[in-house]
Amino acid sequence: MTFRALGLGIGVLLSPLCILAAAAEDNLVTILAPADGATLEAKHKYSLEYEVKPVVKADHVHLYVDGDEAAMSHTLKGKFDLRSLKPGERKLCVRPVSKGHAPVGAESCIAVTVQ
Secondary structure, three states: OEOOOOOOOOOOEOOHHHHHHHHHHHEOEEEEEOOOOOEEOOOOOOEEEEEEOOOOOOOEEEEEEOOEEEEEEOOOEEEEEOOOOOOEEEEEEEEEEOOOOOEOOEOEEEEEEEO
């Protein structure tokens, strides 16, 4: 795609790699485990391990399960206990927040199946 194609009259090529790099940079939280799409056994003990990039000026993080806040941690690298997950498809998100609980950057989410 060029800016000219957008009607801007500038013949600059936009690289798909540049767009992907910008999108990846927006992801300020990395969920290290479990993997996206993982199947978890309800009777086993699991932890969601996460890490917030040090450039983020977050005070703490919130864990959301299916859109509901489930836990909070004041460490920017750590883990949440997942033993209370109900069976079924679950969406797990980690969101960095300020002292006032306002989001700081983008959250990171994974989907898991609990059996």
